[in-house]
């Protein structure tokens with residue numbers, strides 16, 4: 001049964017990798033922090049993560065995505081989309097992580113709904129990546145100006 005949101009909850013089945021600096025927690029081999037209390041657009045959330053000494057999360061491993069799903073579900077944090085550090089702002093359709101590495105398209109990362117093609121489907125309107133809360137945290141493109149939460153990593 002999921003516990004209610006608690007920013008300092010240590011619940012995670014992922015093995016600890018050293019000690020994560022507050023407020024980050026060990027999830028899936030990374031130090032991550034979910035912020036949903038101060039929704040902001042993609043750029044402001046990017047700045048927020050950097051002010052914590054980290055950056056927006058790079059989710060380039062399917063087991064990491066699974067661990068994040070477990071973490072947000074178990075901690076009751078799965079009610080708001082979370083920006084992560086990827087976009088196709090520079091070139092439409094060319095998805096890059098913030099370190100400019102290429103984002104893997106398709107399965108097992110990108111989500112979708114029964115009546116639409118697999119994400120991303122937002123074209124030039126949606127250029128920033130989110131973990132979509134009501135699609136099991138799978139990747140969706142989203143409006144960069146959207147006011148939502150963020151997943152930071154240290």
Ligand SMILES: [Ca+2]
Pocket residue numbers: 088092093122123124125126127128141
């Ligand atoms: Ca786009």
